[in-house]
Amino acid sequence: MTDVLDKTAAPPVAPRRAHAFTAHGITVSDEYAWLKDANWQEVLRDPTVLDRDIRHYLEAENAYTESLLGHTAPLQKKLVAEMRGRIKEDDSSVPSPDGPFAYFRRYREGGQHEMFGRMPRGGGEETIVLDGDALAKDHAYFKFGGSRHSPDHRLVAWSADIKGSEYFSIRVREWESGRDLDETVEETDGAMVWATDCRSFFYVKLDDNHRPMQVWRHRLGTPQADDVLVHEEQDAGWFTHIHESTSGRFCVIAGGDHETSEQRLIDLAAPDTPPRLVAAREVGVQYSLADRGDELFILTNADEAIDFKIVTAPLAAPERANWRDLIPHRPGIYVIDHDLYSGHMVRLERANALPSIIIRDLASGEEHAIAFDETAYSLDTMGGYEFDTKNLRFAYSSMTTPSEVYDYDMAARTRILRKRQEIPSGHNAADYVTTRIMARAEDGAEVPISLLHRRDFSRDGRAPLLLYGYGSYGHAIPASFNASRLSLVDRGFVYAIAHIRGGTDKGWGWYLDGKREKKTNSFDDFSACARALIEAKYTSTRRIIGHGGSAGGMLMGAVANRTGELFSGIVAEVPFVDVLNTMLDDTLPLTPPEWPEWGNPIESEKDFRTILSYSPYDNVTSKPYPAILAMAGLTDPRVTYWEPAKWIARLRATMTGGGPVMLRTNMGAGHGGASGRFNRLDEVAIVYAFALWAAGLAGKGEV
Incomplete structure (x- = not known):
């Protein structure tokens, strides 16, 4: 494939092949459209049939990413060992x-x-x-x-x-x-x-x-x-x-x-x-x-x-x-789900980004709630096989508290702890602090941010911070426990979750205010969260690593275009960044069901213009960008591999400084990444090593 790249330490150069289309009187150039295999349906069933030139290009991108992050291999190995040490293997x-x-x-x-x-x-x-x-x-x-x-x-x-x-x-x-x-x-x-x-x-x-x-x-x-x-x-x-x-x-x-x-x-x-x-x-x-x-x-x-x-x-x-x-x-009290037993109804609610479980006795109509006292936590019902029972099983955790599974007698209102997540390498919740602050968006909306840091953390604006966001489909990000995050937090990071519009963190209206013609609220909220964290001295400009996956990867692409100067690094896993082209292709698996979420640019000029205005791939500009790591899966039916491939190619050809920008494609996996609980840790370690590297910590003997 002589027109693609020279396999040296230099980054791969994807050729620009003239391709354009016109819709609603608007002409759009897509010079990297060739990266989409015309036989993509068969590639999902059999990855070996991928076009040879495309395969060579993806492999060259993988080699380039390895050349840049290869020096972090000892760090990645140590991160995997730490994360695995927190997993009870049996x-x-x-x-x-x-x-x-x-x-x-x-x-x-x-x-x-x-x-x-x-x-x-x-x-x-x-x-x-x-x-x-x-x-x-x-x-x-x-x-x-x-x-x-x-x-x-x-x-x-x-x-x-x-x-x-x-x-x-x-x-x-x-x-x-x-x-x-x-x-x-x-x-x-x-x-x-x-x-x-x-x-x-x-x-x-x-x-x-x-x-x-x-x-x-x-x-x-x-x-x-x-x-x-x-x-x-x-x-x-x-x-x-x-x-x-x-x-x-x-x-x-x-x-x-x-x-x-x-x-x-x-x-x-x-x-x-x-x-x-x-x-x-x-x-x-x-x-x-x-x-x-x-x-x-x-x-x-x-x-x-x-x-x-x-x-x-x-x-x-x-x-x-x-x-x-x-x-x-009841406006502002979002009923997330409900479940039914022979004598009781259970509903899971969320108000102001905090969940609660409500039990209703169906005979008397009397209700009571199960709630907890931490400032940010996750609560979920777990269901079961049996209908004629008074027992409800639910799970609780927070960003500092490992998961706890309870059996709750809905009639007696008593609970029994059935399991507490065991951290074999040890975990003292008192060593960590979880808290919540609010960011004010440009239109005045109050956006919750959940935070995790060590108790001995000094709020002086010098700490690196990973800011995670999603903000689509009404999916709320819970303030739950994740043992892997401790590998960043123990190295001085603050871990933050931005509960931005587009999710239902503050109710269904919070979701409606972050979709279709209001989609840019999601991006503005995320940037507002970054600024609020800087103002509160949890971190400083260019000490933040943004992280999101799938539709959260689209968020990362949009934020990189709009306010990339706030970030030292961006991680976009299986990122939905080629929004316009994907929403115009009604043969793709998810496109028709996605039109209510994003709009139908085939039929509506208004929707076409709205998506074109923010689609990350279509809004790459000639300016400096932070370091970017995009991760893809070859057999991903949800966010196809060519979306991040095209995005990285255009970024590299257009940006005027900053970077580098990298693409890593798992050639044997799809949307969820590697299979197997330990193999998945290898990919988490790459993300964390990149974050440490982008924060300036991985090149100074930080292993």
């Missing part, structure tokens, strides 16, 4: 009871992948039915999808992806013999729901564009070609998923995009019957349901309930006209 989940058994997940000492097993409910000999390490030994990549034991406890349906492309194959294994049945269901999303008679299960098949559009029923002992199509979504902008209802009575077919949803029910005792519609789709109306006897409990934003409410409806007539408020809408 860790196990708290067993979850279901009938005569209690089911669990476990790792063996030195194991990369989970094992799935069970024991008699009252205790006794354990049985391992799925050994992830054994299943992964013949594959460079291996990741479990779903696993679900049959109602009679004889079988377990399980799925795995061996390419990183998120095509999951489903198999069925006998518990007693440990043998897989002679059948495989290919190209699914990995989930499955058993029929009551255990003779069949439901699954979702991915189409040729990697979209989950069809629900099928597979009968044991028959080939996949004989499976029955149960439901097919006709709108390419809608994705379809399935799960078992709270009572276990139904398979729920949940369809939707980022604004609208619709659900159907299949009676698992009569799996041949057609799915029954709950409430017809209405643009902008979202809902999800839980069932109890002949009544549905529905979480919805209907009737302008921006932060959601809970209604009830009779199972026999569940349409909108019969919805009745149970938990009315």
Whole structure:
């Protein structure tokens, strides 16, 4: 490939190949469009078919990144050892009871992948039915999808992806013999729901564009070609998923995009019957349901309930006209989720970026809350297999407190600590401080920032700081414990999370204020957080490393273009930086479902201009940039490998100083990076080594 690069210490130079397109009267140049393999669908299934010139270019970028960061290899090795030392290698989940058994997940000492097993409910000999390490030994990549034991406890349906492309194959294994049945269901999303008679299960098949559009029923002992199509979504902008209802009575077919949803029910005792519609789709109306006897409990934003409410409806007539408020809408109190048990309803709420769990006695209507006292923390319900129970399992952690799993008696209001995350190398929470400050955005919005630092930290403006952000799809970043972060914090870093608009950290309205025509609020909020941290003397200009992945990688690209002078480094993992081109290509897996999030630039000139105004790839300018590390996965179906490749190529050709800019593509993985819990640490170590290097700490014997 003579026109691409000279493989020396000099950075690779991607050739500019003339390519332009015109839409809505606007002409856009895309001279690096050739980096998108025309055969990309097949590359997802078989990475070896990647175009040779593109492969050579990606490999040259990897070599260049290695040439710049290779001197940090001892540091990376030490970081991995530290992070691994904080992992209990033979860790196990708290067993979850279901009938005569209690089911669990476990790792063996030195194991990369989970094992799935069970024991008699009252205790006794354990049985391992799925050994992830054994299943992964013949594959460079291996990741479990779903696993679900049959109602009679004889079988377990399980799925795995061996390419990183998120095509999951489903198999069925006998518990007693440990043998897989002679059948495989290919190209699914990995989930499955058993029929009551255990003779069949439901699954979702991915189409040729990697979209989950069809629900099928597979009968044991028959080939996949004989499976029955149960439901097919006709709108390419809608994705379809399935799960078992709270009572276990139904398979729920949940369809939707980022604004609208619709659900159907299949009676698992009569799996041949057609799915029954709950409430017809209405643009902008979202809902999800839980069932109890002949009544549905529905979480919805209907009737302008921006932060959601809970209604009830009779199972026999569940349409909108019969919805009745149970938990009315309360502005500023965002109802995240709800779960149902035979005698209680549980809902997870968030107000001002802090979560709480609310328990409601369904007989009396009396409610009480579970909350904690730290200034920033994470709280989540964990669910379980059993419906007729008074026990709720939930998890708590903070940025200083390792995860704690509790069983909570919803009637007696008592809790039992079932597990505390063990840090084998030792962890004293008192050595660290977690706190929260607010940043004021340009329009006056108050943006929360969660902070972690050592107790002996001096707030003099000299510390390096890693600022993490996401800010899309309504995804809130919890202030939870992450043992790996301590490797930065113990080296003097402050670790900060910017709870910017585009997430639901402060309610659904916080999300709406960071999407489509308001998307730039996300970028402005992140920059405001950086400035607030500088003003509060937690750090100083060019001592900040920005970090984000996927849509958070888009945030990183936009911030680099807009306020890059605040940062010494930017890490963008699997970054969604070629927003305009991706939203114009309706053959890509996620494009049609993403239009409600970003806008449809094919049909709308306004949306085209809005996206063009901030898309990181399209807004690279001739100015200095901070050092940038972009990380990609070759088989990523969510953010395709060519997005960061094109972005880095254009940055390198356009920027007038600063840098360097680097691209590292995992040639054997997808959106989630390397498979295996320890292999993933290698990639975290690269990120942290880059952060230390960008902060000036990795070139001075800091190992």
